[in-house]
Amino acid sequence: MNTNPGMTVYKIDGTQTNHILEEPKKKWTTNDWILLAMASLSIAFLAVFAYAPLYGLVLAFQAGDGYLNILTAINNAPFVGLDNFRDFLTDPDFRTIMENTLGLNILQLLINFPAPIIFAILMSELLHDRFKKTVQTVTFFPHFISWVIFGGIFLSLLDFETGIVNTLLVDLGIINGPVDILGGEQYFWWLIIITSIIKGLGWGSVIYVAAISGIPNDLYEAAKMDGANRFQKIVHITIPSIAPTIVLFFILSIAGLLNNGIEHLWVFQNANNITRSEVLDTFIYKYGIPQWRYSYATAIGMMKSIISMFLLIGSNTVLKKITGKGIY
Amino acid sequence: MTDLRPYAGTPTKEWLYKAGFALSIIAFALIAFFLYTSNIEIDEGTPELQRSLVALMWISIALFILVATPTTILGVRRHQAFKERTKHFRKSTLNTKFKTFDAVNYTFMTLFMILCIYPVIYVLAGSFNQGADYAAGGIYFLPRLFTFENYKVVLTNSGLWQGYWVTISRTVVGTLSALVFTSIVAYAMSRPNLRYKKTFYWINIFTMFFSGGLIPFFLIIRSIGLYDNFLVYIIPALYSVYHMIIFSAFFRTISDELHEAALVDGANEFRIYWQIYMPLSKPVIATVALWLAIGHWNAYFDTMIFTNSKELQTLQYFLLKAIQTATLTEGMPAEMMLRLSPKTISLAAIIVSMIPVLFFFPFVRKNFQSGIMIGSLKG
Numbered sequence: 001m002n003t004n005p006g007m008t009v010y011k012i013d014g015t016q017t018n019h020i021l022e023e024p025k026k027k028w029t030t031n032d033w034i035l036l037a038m039a040s041l042s043i044a045f046l047a048v049f050a051y052a053p054l055y056g057l058v059l060a061f062q063a064g065d066g067y068l069n070i071l072t073a074i075n076n077a078p079f080v081g082l083d084n085f086r087d088f089l090t091d092p093d094f095r096t097i098m099e100n101t102l103g104l105n106i107l108q109l110l111i112n113f114p115a116p117i118i119f120a121i122l123m124s125e126l127l128h129d130r131f132k133k134t135v136q137t138v139t140f141f142p143h144f145i146s147w148v149i150f151g152g153i154f155l156s157l158l159d160f161e162t163g164i165v166n167t168l169l170v171d172l173g174i175i176n177g178p179v180d181i182l183g184g185e186q187y188f189w190w191l192i193i194i195t196s197i198i199k200g201l202g203w204g205s206v207i208y209v210a211a212i213s214g215i216p217n218d219l220y221e222a223a224k225m226d227g228a229n230r231f232q233k234i235v236h237i238t239i240p241s242i243a244p245t246i247v248l249f250f251i252l253s254i255a256g257l258l259n260n261g262i263e264h265l266w267v268f269q270n271a272n273n274i275t276r277s278e279v280l281d282t283f284i285y286k287y288g289i290p291q292w293r294y295s296y297a298t299a300i301g302m303m304k305s306i307i308s309m310f311l312l313i314g315s316n317t318v319l320k321k322i323t324g325k326g327i328y
Numbered sequence: 329m330t331d332l333r334p335y336a337g338t339p340t341k342e343w344l345y346k347a348g349f350a351l352s353i354i355a356f357a358l359i360a361f362f363l364y365t366s367n368i369e370i371d372e373g374t375p376e377l378q379r380s381l382v383a384l385m386w387i388s389i390a391l392f393i394l395v396a397t398p399t400t401i402l403g404v405r406r407h408q409a410f411k412e413r414t415k416h417f418r419k420s421t422l423n424t425k426f427k428t429f430d431a432v433n434y435t436f437m438t439l440f441m442i443l444c445i446y447p448v449i450y451v452l453a454g455s456f457n458q459g460a461d462y463a464a465g466g467i468y469f470l471p472r473l474f475t476f477e478n479y480k481v482v483l484t485n486s487g488l489w490q491g492y493w494v495t496i497s498r499t500v501v502g503t504l505s506a507l508v509f510t511s512i513v514a515y516a517m518s519r520p521n522l523r524y525k526k527t528f529y530w531i532n533i534f535t536m537f538f539s540g541g542l543i544p545f546f547l548i549i550r551s552i553g554l555y556d557n558f559l560v561y562i563i564p565a566l567y568s569v570y571h572m573i574i575f576s577a578f579f580r581t582i583s584d585e586l587h588e589a590a591l592v593d594g595a596n597e598f599r600i601y602w603q604i605y606m607p608l609s610k611p612v613i614a615t616v617a618l619w620l621a622i623g624h625w626n627a628y629f630d631t632m633i634f635t636n637s638k639e640l641q642t643l644q645y646f647l648l649k650a651i652q653t654a655t656l657t658e659g660m661p662a663e664m665m666l667r668l669s670p671k672t673i674s675l676a677a678i679i680v681s682m683i684p685v686l687f688f689f690p691f692v693r694k695n696f697q698s699g700i701m702i703g704s705l706k707g
Contacts, residue, residue, distance in 0.1 A: 031597045036522070039528045054540045056548065057540055057541075070548060073367065073547065116646065137445050139440065146626030146644050148648045151449075151651075153678060156454060159671070162671065164450055230429065288542060301540070301544075
């Protein structure tokens, strides 16, 4: 049976049907329904936990502080327009918070983003497989313990009176008296940078190690024939080969420019370093949940989401133009 | 073609050797520990305690000899077999010269490893030290005034065990349910014959670009009655678009012929997913399960935001409280407070809550390799 559309079909008596046959619609089988049901599970989940909160953004334009049920809040709270946004922009803390959020993140982009790449390259240059494996295992370890434990360990290491860093430096005569690293606001950013390097370097390099191990060996052998030294091999073979992976993760880190790991910061934040440790995430939490200022915190969160989305789209477009590769 | 895996097909029993090796290390550590404790000043140390520590030391020495001897014999045989197998390609690895760059590189790697490991040693030493003595500082590798008292305080605290129970149950239930839920969706999304595939895809992807933020999410949780409910740990973590993408990328690599054969045999899509695709996807299941389990085990912010009652406190949250506000020494008699300090007690709490991770870490290490492969598959 010919079912192609637009085909003339001859009947058995030689006459010809002239009308164009339509493509018959594929019937819905049981399996189609099963697949649809399976995929719909995600819709059900996202409707509640991703799209319903989007509807909740209406709250940002209302004075809906203190309502516990979101529907009563949206229905009953008075509409105030952009007041919540204006309140935040004129907040006396606004400048510090934006400075901290952006400053900390840009510093992390400059230091914590390239660090795993360099680490992976250094690791690929190790000669002994046993040693390489040991390095990988040991440096993975901090990733597996929580920020509470890791932070707790560092709180005791850096303690003003008893911590090893202070006692050792004083004993060695490098500093005159103990330094209050945990309470000093000028140290906070570096504290965050260094702790996240120790915790994340091994794990962050996994993806680059995998990318490097996928580079064919012939390339290196050919380069050796041409007399390339090790540094030249790294610059001309290793880095160009892992460039797509680097681009991908760069886009993602640009998009996260307003996100600070709140689980990380929360452990180290205290009343003494608050002027350097208060970022958007902690601010939203503090106003939103313990103080019940839902509308205000929603407005700040909404600004954050919108800027993040534009950062993602923007960085993706720019990098697509430059390197021809993006994430979508 | 020779097998390039050096240990493949070695005559000795591999698992026996590994178990023996692990046991001898444990026994050796026990010897060192008891040897150390039976010779040093112990806080609140009675003669009985001292005597039992000496006895324990002798027992662990006996255990060590018992385990280490056969392990060494196995190890020697294993090493000989290894040498035999790698004879043909050892030359090529040896002719690379060790240069200055390598020296710097190896030193750097060693230093960084020390940086990762040393904090744990420091905490271990502090947790066995008497509190008042610890406050004087200067404890780097070994406790100065040895005591078990910090651990006694931690282990008799009911909040710790409650936290353990909540964390273990949320990790087990949460990981299993999320694996099933995510992989069901991922299977459907990986099938080319799914209707409205584009729509499903974009509905999923959009949530990665734009989110409502913390507060609307919190209010939704409150409105649907999950606030201060154990299910708040499970249900919002059931599904993640990122894990779904990784799962369906793996499902797509499974040969389509299997799927067609099963269809011909009359299996429906769900059965194909459950009985054919899932058993074939063990590496990706192991990897995502590892991620999910770590996430569940380490999370504490959801306890802070979504729960209120003490019964729902996770281990991590309990620990956070212990570190930040010295809850562990609350209501303690004054003469005990003279010797104990909240600092050493929270160090003991850190060690106690780290034990499961330390225990499971060597086992999950194997999953790293498969995790790497899947990660690169996505990138």
